[in-house]
Amino acid sequence: MMLPKTSLRCLSLRQKDNLFLVLMLLPCVIVLSVIVVVPFFKLVETSLSSWKLSSALPKTFCGWKNYLEMIHDKFFWSSLKVTLYFVGTALSIEFFLGLLVAWMLYELLKKNQVLTTLFLFPMVIPPIVVALMWKLMYSPSLGIINYFLHFVRLDYPFLGDPKTALLAMVAIDVWEWTPFVMLLLSAGFATIPQELEEASAIDGASRWQIFAHISLPLLKPLIVIVLLLRMIEVVKVFPPIYILTEGGPGVHTQTLNYLIYRQCFNYTNVGYASALGVVFFFIVAVIALLVFGLIRKEGLFK
Amino acid sequence: MKKRERRLRREQLIKIVLWSFLIFLVVIFLFPIYWIITLGFKNELDVLAMPPTWIFKPVLDNFKELFYTQPYHRYILNSTIISSTTITLSLLLGVPAAYSLSRLRFRYKNALAFWLLATRMTPPIALAMPFFLLYRDLKLLDTHIGLITTYMTFNLSWVVWMMWSFFEEVPLELEEAALIDGSSRFMTFLKITLPLVAPGLAATAVLCWVLAWNDFMFALILTRRVAKTAPVAITIFVRFEEIRWGVIAAGGTTVMTPVILFSVIVRKYLVRGLAMGALKG
Numbered sequence: 001m002m003l004p005k006t007s008l009r010c011l012s013l014r015q016k017d018n019l020f021l022v023l024m025l026l027p028c029v030i031v032l033s034v035i036v037v038v039p040f041f042k043l044v045e046t047s048l049s050s051w052k053l054s055s056a057l058p059k060t061f062c063g064w065k066n067y068l069e070m071i072h073d074k075f076f077w078s079s080l081k082v083t084l085y086f087v088g089t090a091l092s093i094e095f096f097l098g099l100l101v102a103w104m105l106y107e108l109l110k111k112n113q114v115l116t117t118l119f120l121f122p123m124v125i126p127p128i129v130v131a132l133m134w135k136l137m138y139s140p141s142l143g144i145i146n147y148f149l150h151f152v153r154l155d156y157p158f159l160g161d162p163k164t165a166l167l168a169m170v171a172i173d174v175w176e177w178t179p180f181v182m183l184l185l186s187a188g189f190a191t192i193p194q195e196l197e198e199a200s201a202i203d204g205a206s207r208w209q210i211f212a213h214i215s216l217p218l219l220k221p222l223i224v225i226v227l228l229l230r231m232i233e234v235v236k237v238f239p240p241i242y243i244l245t246e247g248g249p250g251v252h253t254q255t256l257n258y259l260i261y262r263q264c265f266n267y268t269n270v271g272y273a274s275a276l277g278v279v280f281f282f283i284v285a286v287i288a289l290l291v292f293g294l295i296r297k298e299g300l301f302k
Numbered sequence: 303m304k305k306r307e308r309r310l311r312r313e314q315l316i317k318i319v320l321w322s323f324l325i326f327l328v329v330i331f332l333f334p335i336y337w338i339i340t341l342g343f344k345n346e347l348d349v350l351a352m353p354p355t356w357i358f359k360p361v362l363d364n365f366k367e368l369f370y371t372q373p374y375h376r377y378i379l380n381s382t383i384i385s386s387t388t389i390t391l392s393l394l395l396g397v398p399a400a401y402s403l404s405r406l407r408f409r410y411k412n413a414l415a416f417w418l419l420a421t422r423m424t425p426p427i428a429l430a431m432p433f434f435l436l437y438r439d440l441k442l443l444d445t446h447i448g449l450i451t452t453y454m455t456f457n458l459s460w461v462v463w464m465m466w467s468f469f470e471e472v473p474l475e476l477e478e479a480a481l482i483d484g485s486s487r488f489m490t491f492l493k494i495t496l497p498l499v500a501p502g503l504a505a506t507a508v509l510c511w512v513l514a515w516n517d518f519m520f521a522l523i524l525t526r527r528v529a530k531t532a533p534v535a536i537t538i539f540v541r542f543e544e545i546r547w548g549v550i551a552a553g554g555t556t557v558m559t560p561v562i563l564f565s566v567i568v569r570k571y572l573v574r575g576l577a578m579g580a581l582k583g
Binding site: 029031043107115120127144175178187225226235236239261273277278280284285296 | 321323324341395396398399402403406412415418421423426428429432433434435454462516522523534550554557562565566
C-alpha cells in the first residue's frame with residue numbers, strides 16, 4: 001500500500017519539477033522568437049518585393065526578381081571575390097602568426113597571465129576605435145606608419161592603391177584578431193597532457209617533432225573551430241571599411257557586407273539589399289552549422 | 303661534458319631569440335593603443351606634429367573640446383543605459399533558461415541549441431535592415447528601447463548558450479542531495495547551482511556588456527540624435543572639415559577605458575567566452 005502511494009507522489013513531484021523547468025525556459029524562448037523571427041520574416045518578405053525608399057512608387061510584390069538581379073549584378077560578384085580574398089588572406093596570416101605565438105608562449109612559460117592580458121586589448125576595445133586609430137596611422141601626411149616606413153623608403157599611400165587597399169584592411173584585422181587565435185590555441189596547448197610530451201622527449205623526439213606529431217594533431221579540432229569562428233567574424237567586418245575606404249578605391253574593398261549596407265542605406269534599394277541579406281544570412285548559417293557540428297562531435301560542449 | 307655545454311648554450315640562444323621576437327610582437331600589438339591614448343593628451347600642435355613628438359606635457363584640451371562642443375556626456379549616458387539594460391534583461395531571461403536547458407531532456411534540444419548559435423552569429427546587417435524598416439513603422443527609430451531590443455537578439459542567445467555550458471559542468475549529485483532534503487527546485491537553483499557558476503556568470507555578463515557597449519553598426523543605423531551612443535558619436539569629428547584627431551583620440555580613450563578595465567578583471571574566463579564554448583574550463 002505504501003509503495004504505489006510514494007511512487008505516485010514522486011511522479012507528481014517530478015512532473016511539477018519539469019513544469020517548473022519549462023516555465024523557466026519559456027519566457028526566454030518567447031522573447032527571443034519574437035525579436036529574431038519577426039525581423040527575419042520582414043527581411044524575407046522585403047527581399048521578395050520591389051521597393052526603393054527614396055522613390056514615390058509603393059512597395060510591390062515581385063517574386064524572385066531581386067534574386068535573379070543578383071546573378072547579373074557585377075558588383076555582387078566582385079563583392080564576393082573581395083570577401084573571399086579578405087577571408088583567405090586574413091585567416092591564413094592570423095592562423096600562422098597566432099599558432100606561432102601560442103607555441104612560443106607555451107614553450108617559454110607555461111603560465112602566462114600578464115602577456116595573455118596584454119594580448120586581450122586589441123580585440124576587446126571597440127572596433128570603431130580600432131578603425132579610427134588605423135585611419136590616423138595610415139594617413140599619408142600624419143600617419144605614424146608612413147613615418148616609420150619613410151626611413152626604409154617604403155612609405156606609400158596604401159589606401160589609395162587598389163592593389164594594397166584590401167591588404168591594408170587585412171592588416172587591421174590581423175592586428176585586432178590574431179590575439180584571439182593565439183589565446184584560444186594557447187589555451188588548447190595548456191590542455192595537452194604533459195606526460196605525452198615528456199615521454200616523446202625521452203624517446204629522443206626534437207621540439208619540432210613533438211610539435212608536428214603530438215601537439216598539432218591534438219589541437220586540430222580546436223584549430224578548425226577557431227578558424228570557422230574567425231571566418232564568420234571576418235565576413236561581417238564593418239567599421240574599418242566604413243571609416244577608412246567606404247569600399248574604395250572603386251569597389252576594391254567592398255565586401256558583401258558593405259555592399260548590402262550601401263544598397264540599403266545609400267541607394268535605398270531596400271528590396272534588393274534584403275535579397276542580398278538573405279543570401280548573406282545563409283552563407284553564415286552554413287558556416288555556423290559546421291561550427292555547431294564540430295563542437296558537438298568533439299564533445300567540447302554538451 | 304663539452305657536448306652538453308654546447309647544447310645548453312644553444313638552448314639559451316633559442317630562448318633569447320624567442321623572447322625578443324615575443325617582446326617585439328607585444329610592442330607592435332600595444333603600440334597603436336599607446337599611440338591613441340597619448341594623442342588624446344597632446345595639445346593641438348603636437349597632435350599634428352610630424353615627426354611626432356614623443357615627449358610632451360599632457361593637457362586636457364581635447365577632452366574639454368569633446369565634452370563642450372558636443373553633448374558627449376549624453377552619449378556616454380545613452381551607451382551606459384542601453385548596455386546595462388541589455389545585460390540585465392539578457393541575464394534575467396537567459397540564465398534561468400540556460401539552467402532549464404541543462405536539466406531538461408526533450409527532443410528538439412539540439413535544434414534549439416543550433417538556433418541559439420545561429421542567432422548569435424547572424425550578420426548584423428541582415429538584422430539591422432528589417433529592424434530599421436520595422437522601427438520606421440513603429441516609431442521606434444532613435445529610441446533606447448529600440449536599440450535595447452536589437453541588442454537582445456545577439457546578447458540573449460549568447461547568454462543562454464554560454465551559461466548552458468557552465469551549468470552542464472555542475473554535477474547533478476550536488477543538486478539531487480538538496481532536492482531530496484526537500485529544497486524546492488528554485489531554491490536549489492538559487493542557493494546551490496548559481497553560486498557554483500558565479501565566475502562564469504561574471505564573465506558572461508562582462509562580455510555581454512562589452513558586445514552592447516562596443517556595437518557600432520546597429521547604433522549607426524537605428525539612432526540619429528536622442529539615443530545616439532558614444533561609439534557613433536566619436537565619428538562626428540571625422541566629418542569635420544579638418545579631421546579633429548586629438549578629439550577623436552580623447553573620445554576613443556574615453557570609450558575604451560571601461561572595456562579594458564572590465565576585461566582585465568574577468569580575463570581568465572574571457573577567452574572561454576570568446577571561444578563560444580569551444581574550450582572547456
